[in-house]
Amino acid sequence: MATSTLPVCLDDVLAAQRLLDGVARRTPLEHNRGIAERIGAPTYLKCENLQRAGSFKIRGAYNRMARLSDEEKARGVVCASAGNHAQGVALAAQMLGLRSTVFMPHGAPLPKLLATQGYGAQVEQHGSTIDECLTRAKQFEAETGAVLIHPFDHPDIVAGAGTCGLEILDQCPDVRTIIVCVGGGGLLAGIATAVKALKPDVTILGVQAEQAAAYPSSLQAGHPVALAKMTTMADGIAVGCPGEVPFSIIEQLVDGFRTVSEEQFSRTVTYLLERAKLVVEPAGAASAAMLLDADPGTVDGPVVAVLSGGNIDPLLLLRIIRHGLTAGGRYLQFRVRVPDRPGSLASLLDHLARAEANVLEIEHVRTAVPLGIHEVEIGVRVETKGPEHAAAVLADLQQHGFDPHVD
Numbered sequence: 001m002a003t004s005t006l007p008v009c010l011d012d013v014l015a016a017q018r019l020l021d022g023v024a025r026r027t028p029l030e031h032n033r034g035i036a037e038r039i040g041a042p043t044y045l046k047c048e049n050l051q052r053a054g055s056f057k058i059r060g061a062y063n064r065m066a067r068l069s070d071e072e073k074a075r076g077v078v079c080a081s082a083g084n085h086a087q088g089v090a091l092a093a094q095m096l097g098l099r100s101t102v103f104m105p106h107g108a109p110l111p112k113l114l115a116t117q118g119y120g121a122q123v124e125q126h127g128s129t130i131d132e133c134l135t136r137a138k139q140f141e142a143e144t145g146a147v148l149i150h151p152f153d154h155p156d157i158v159a160g161a162g163t164c165g166l167e168i169l170d171q172c173p174d175v176r177t178i179i180v181c182v183g184g185g186g187l188l189a190g191i192a193t194a195v196k197a198l199k200p201d202v203t204i205l206g207v208q209a210e211q212a213a214a215y216p217s218s219l220q221a222g223h224p225v226a227l228a229k230m231t232t233m234a235d236g237i238a239v240g241c242p243g244e245v246p247f248s249i250i251e252q253l254v255d256g257f258r259t260v261s262e263e264q265f266s267r268t269v270t271y272l273l274e275r276a277k278l279v280v281e282p283a284g285a286a287s288a289a290m291l292l293d294a295d296p297g298t299v300d301g302p303v304v305a306v307l308s309g310g311n312i313d314p315l316l317l318l319r320i321i322r323h324g325l326t327a328g329g330r331y332l333q334f335r336v337r338v339p340d341r342p343g344s345l346a347s348l349l350d351h352l353a354r355a356e357a358n359v360l361e362i363e364h365v366r367t368a369v370p371l372g373i374h375e376v377e378i379g380v381r382v383e384t385k386g387p388e389h390a391a392a393v394l395a396d397l398q399q400h401g402f403d404p405h406v407d
Contacts, residue, residue, distance in 0.1 A: 006252060007155045007245050010197035013162035013190065016063040020163055023095065024059050027051050027164075029171040029304065034275050035291050041301020043291065044172055045272075048164060049280045049310025053115070055236075056164055056187055056308050057088030057151075063160030064149055065092045073098055078146040080104075080133035082235040083112025084283075084309045085151040090119035101146060103133040109235070109313035129230070130183075131240045152186030153243030162190030168304050169198055176300040181286035181308040182206040182215060182257075183237035185246030191306070192253040203255045203300060207286040210259040212238045219251060233265055233320070236283030236309055260289040263327045268292055269317070270324030272307070282320070284309035329387030332357070333380070334404040336397070340376040348378060351400055355393045358383040379407075 027047045036043040048056040065077060076099030079089045086102040093100035100121040104113055105128050117123050126136045130151070141148040150157060164187065168178060178195060180188040188206045195202050208215055209232035218225045218241075226241040242250075260268075265282040268289035272278045280288075287305035312320075325331050338344040345362075352359055363379035384390040397404050 006193070006249050008158045008162065008189070008193050008249060010194060012155065012159040013166060013194045016059070016156070016159040017163045017166055019063055019066055020059060020160065023052075023062050024163065025051055026167055029168070030276065030278075032276055032288075034271070035288065035305075036301075038296065039291055039294050039299050039301070039303070040296040041299055041303055043301065043303045043305065045276065045278070045288065046164065046168055046171075046304055046306045047278065049278060049284050049307045053084075053087040053091045053119070054309055054311040055084035055088065055284065056161060056306075057084045058091055059088075059163050060152075060157035060160035060186055060190070061085065061088035061149060062092040062095070064154060064156035065089070065096055065098065067156055068147060072147050075145045075147060076100065077149050078103070078137050078140050078144075079149040079151065080130060080137040081151055082108050082130050082238070083116070083311055084236050086116040086121065086123070087112060087119060087311065089149050090116045090121035094120045099146075101140060103137045103140070105129055105133055109311065109316065111313055112311050115311070129240065130238065150243070152184030152239075153245050155245055157186050158190045158193065158246055158249065160190065161187045162194040164306065165191035165194035168306075169195060172302055172304055175199075175202060175302050175304050177203045177205065177303045179205045179207060179287040179290060179303065179305045181237055181283055181306060182208050183239040183283065184243045185215065185250050186243065187306070187308060188254060189246035189249035193249055196253045204253065205290075206250065206254055206257045207290045208257065208259050209234045209237055209265070209283075209286065210261045212240075213257070213259045214240060214242055215250070216257050216259070218242050218247065219257070223247075232282075233262055233316070234282040234286065236281060237286060238283075258290045260286055260293065263323075264289040264293055266320045266324040267327045268324075269312075269320045270328065273321070278307065279310045279312065279317075280307050281309050281312040329390050330384060331360075332382050332384050332390040332393060333407040334394070335377055335379045335407065336402050336404045337375050337377050338402070340374050344376070345378060348380070348397075348402065351397055351402070352380070352382060352393070355396045356385075356389075357393045
């Protein structure tokens, strides 16, 4: 397929940029020293988590909806989303004076649901995945005449998302690699359309969740292929099947794909919060997660990683922080058997204090089957200074006769 036959071209993105002037924010491009030192190349974060409604989605949603005819606008709009597209559509509808109905899966983050309602949308929860909600939204479209605003599979959505790519080229003219989080592919396709038209030598990579990666297998097959199942904390990119429009662009213009694990997501969300002072949801952190796991010298710089969204449930954030700190060696959890007599616990705590490990939790177990009649198992959770300190704490305990088993 020649690139001239693609459904979106540079002129479409430039037109979207003009339409979005004063609507979408020009989000900052922040240098990140920690990642730069790790990969050995200048690294910048494109902070779409600071966009209006908390993600890049307003770009495509407004571009699509502003182009509707007066008759279509009068019928209202409908969409399906786990939260970010929902907020983009709801905000765009509010700005354009349109009725909006949004189908969100059960279990969608409460802050995203409430924010969507706050922009004036009628929210209905349906199913447990974006794909189930999309099926219901299409039914609603047929029943009511409301115009379906697809989260990624429409040329106007892709063109609107592509305005992010234009900003990247303007903010970092010498960029060599752009890394983009991918669900259905609208953002990646839009950025690739804009960037490859103006600077074809720039490498563009997509990143998906390891357990929700529909693009690698689809690209291998030569057409969109639905996943049998998905399991990921990154709900914003948990899309079971690529869209036809973005797939046709990505197949031609994108240079490669990577995947990241759930542990990488939690480590990266924690890293961005702690080191970059940025609140980013797991889906929006996929690009940075790939870089944090990359070997030095494997990515050509300057590098721009797009942080696609920052809408995260505070309760999930708390769980991710704990998981991320554990994965990063900041928490150590272990069990150790000691004689069931006075002074055993005090001796263990004394050694931990000498090793400068801060005790967070302690649990006594006396009734487990493997325990001897005169033994007790102590479960301990401590705060450490990092992986090296955690290893030193365990080594010190072993040196003094304890036999810790890490959970």
